[in-house]
Amino acid sequence: MHDLTQEALAHELGVTRQTILAIEKGKYDPSLDLAFRIARYFGVNINEIFIYDETPHT
Amino acid sequence: MKQNTFYILAGIVGLIEVGAFWLSVKYLMPLLISAVFIAGIVLLYGAWRKITDRQVDERATLINQKAGMATFMVFWVIFFATSLGSAVIGLGAPPFPHFPQPPDQGPGGVNESLRPLGDGPGLVNASIRAPGDGLIRLGHFGYLQLALLFLMFFLYVGFRIYYARKYGEWETDEEQD
Numbered sequence: 568m569h570d571l572t573q574e575a576l577a578h579e580l581g582v583t584r585q586t587i588l589a590i591e592k593g594k595y596d597p598s599l600d601l602a603f604r605i606a607r608y609f610g611v612n613i614n615e616i617f618i619y620d621e622t623p624h625t
Numbered sequence: 626m627k628q629n630t631f632y633i634l635a636g637i638v639g640l641i642e643v644g645a646f647w648l649s650v651k652y653l654m655p656l657l658i659s660a661v662f663i664a665g666i667v668l669l670y671g672a673w674r675k676i677t678d679r680q681v682d683e684r685a686t687l688i689n690q691k692a693g694m695a696t697f698m699v700f701w702v703i704f705f706a707t708s709l710g711s712a713v714i715g716l717g718a719p720p721f722p723h724f725p726q727p728p729d730q731g732p733g734g735v736n737e738s739l740r741p742l743g744d745g746p747g748l749v750n751a752s753i754r755a756p757g758d759g760l761i762r763l764g765h766f767g768y769l770q771l772a773l774l775f776l777m778f779f780l781y782v783g784f785r786i787y788y789a790r791k792y793g794e795w796e797t798d799e800e801q802d
């Protein structure tokens with residue numbers, strides 16, 4: 568849709584490509600700041616990208 | 626400064642530190658290695674701040690924080706246990722340090738009762754130790770400290786790898802070459 572690579576998105580958001588990949592894979596939960604920046608970058612609400620998971624993380 | 630340049634500089638500083646340590650041992654100058662080590666760390670810190678291509682984001686910071694905290698907690702337990710053991714040895718040892726007593730303290734002196742009856746070496750002379758013996762024994766404690774510090778280093782590396790894997794450091798996907 569956006570024709571965007573992880574590398575390009577990471578560069579736009581000021582993080583590493585590994586961080587974008589870890590978020591996609593569900594290995595890392597981004598901070599609120601980064602989550603808002605991602606949502607703003609794509610022009611959507613934050614809850615359209617991230618869903619609050621009630622199961623506790625170990 | 627490029628990050629790889631920093632690693633080369635760190636290697637050079639490490640070699641200088643080894644040389645300084647060797648000189649310190651040869652000339653028995655403990656202050657030399659202490660001063661060179663601190664100067665080396667200050668130099669590396671200054672160089673580290675000048676790295677331009679370093680990528681540290683919030684995930685890397687989280688991994689470092691978690692690894693550092695876990696290292697600190699484990700190290701604290703090990704250090705406490707080791708210190709308790711050392712304290713037990715220290716409590717069981719005679720008072721420290723043992724400075725040599727003068728062979729003759731005159732009538733009523735502490736060593737009077739230990740003076741030999743004959744001309745041969747008595748208990749007093751036998752118990753006299755070479756000057757600096759206590760300091761040398763204290764220096765041996767440095768081995769234990771260094772071993773603990775190396776343990777701390779390896780603990781950090783281990784926890785760093787663990788948390789890096791946990792937070793997807795080496796995950797691959799279709800975009801990766």
